[in-house]
Amino acid sequence: MLPFPLKLQPGDPIYLQIVQAVKSAVATGLMGPGDRFPAVRTIAQELGVNPNTVQKAVTELTALGLIEVHPGQGCYVAVRVPVRREAKAAAVRPLVRRLLIESRNQGMAHEDLLDLLQREHTKLDEPRH
Amino acid sequence: MLPFPLKLQPGDPIYLQIVQAVKSAVATGLMGPGDRFPAVRTIAQELGVNPNTVQKAVTELTALGLIEVHPGQGCYVAVRVPVRREAKAAAVRPLVRRLLIESRNQGMAHEDLLDLLQREHTKLDEPRH
DNA sequence: TCTCGTGTATTAGCACACATAAGACACGCA
DNA sequence: TGCGTGTCTTATGTGTGCTAATACACGAGA
Numbered sequence: 358m359l360p361f362p363l364k365l366q367p368g369d370p371i372y373l374q375i376v377q378a379v380k381s382a383v384a385t386g387l388m389g390p391g392d393r394f395p396a397v398r399t400i401a402q403e404l405g406v407n408p409n410t411v412q413k414a415v416t417e418l419t420a421l422g423l424i425e426v427h428p429g430q431g432c433y434v435a436v437r438v439p440v441r442r443e444a445k446a447a448a449v450r451p452l453v454r455r456l457l458i459e460s461r462n463q464g465m466a467h468e469d470l471l472d473l474l475q476r477e478h479t480k481l482d483e484p485r486h
Numbered sequence: 487m488l489p490f491p492l493k494l495q496p497g498d499p500i501y502l503q504i505v506q507a508v509k510s511a512v513a514t515g516l517m518g519p520g521d522r523f524p525a526v527r528t529i530a531q532e533l534g535v536n537p538n539t540v541q542k543a544v545t546e547l548t549a550l551g552l553i554e555v556h557p558g559q560g561c562y563v564a565v566r567v568p569v570r571r572e573a574k575a576a577a578v579r580p581l582v583r584r585l586l587i588e589s590r591n592q593g594m595a596h597e598d599l600l601d602l603l604q605r606e607h608t609k610l611d612e613p614r615h
Numbered sequence: 616t617c618t619c620g621t622g623t624a625t626t627a628g629c630a631c632a633c634a635t636a637a638g639a640c641a642c643g644c645a
Numbered sequence: 646t647g648c649g650t651g652t653c654t655t656a657t658g659t660g661t662g663c664t665a666a667t668a669c670a671c672g673a674g675a
Binding site: 396397398415416426427428429430431432468 | 649650651652659
């Protein structure tokens with residue numbers, strides 16, 4: 358069984374769906390630093406997908422610093438190194454802007470957006486339904 | 487001159503960049519309901535792009551309800567009809583989730599995220615640099 | 616009515632991304 | 646040595662994005 362939940366859906370590229378699933382699993386604490394990351398061929402078989410497609414996701418995740426490769430051994434969830442406050446903001450800012458534009462175009466009040474953000478934030482910590 | 491600022495960049499599809507630019511312009515009040523929307527061929531020439539590509543953006547924007555087509559006459563920025571509170575939330579929720587996951591993976595404190603959101607929110611109303 | 620400027624649809628061709636397939640290599644470990 | 650890793654290579658098929666060149670239907674105005 359894969360340590361990150363993922364139901365493949367048409368529309369988005371498969372390798373990006375894998376990346377997003379891992380991101381989500383790490384963010385929710387479902388996977389922690391040092392955890393073993395499944396083998397490329399294992400994930401491929403589990404998802405019924407070509408190993409090359411999974412490999413692309415692994416390359417992406419490595420570039421993002423989310424997982425580390427131990428040559429000849431395997432992959433592990435990376436230990437996050439602390440970065441400058443400004444660097445974090447720069448990475449997140451585009452998403453913030455898109456969110457604000459979208460919510461405003463939906464005619465959503467700013468307070469309602471803050472409420473929604475708060476609800477989803479708490480929901481992220483206890484998704485054990 | 488186009489009523490929405492846009493510098494084409496490689497990476498994202500052109501037609502999506504147009505859609506995003508219009509979304510942004512509407513959200514910031516740069517374009518308002520009832521405003522004339524430039525002709526397909528005009529935008530195409532202004533951006534140095536094929537009319538068919540712009541047409542694709544127009545189709546998208548029409549489907550999103552952001553602009554209205556008056557046959558044989560032209561396009562206009564649509565008047566937003568009020569929708570249910572829950573519908574708005576449903577439209578924005580995926581973006582909220584992605585933002586939360588991303589900020590957490592960046593090791594960003596929740597308070598810092600709220601601060602960033604607030605800053606970008608006010609900045610959205612006075613972008614007249 | 617005729618002309619012009621709209622949006623829209625069609626067909627074709629090219630480039631690129633995505634995904635698959637099958638095979639090969641270098642590495643670390645038992 | 647053998648096995649399980651990640652990684653690279655080549656090839657093929659499919660779909661999307663973009664361009665190109667037309668053509669059509671519609672409404673407004675001369």
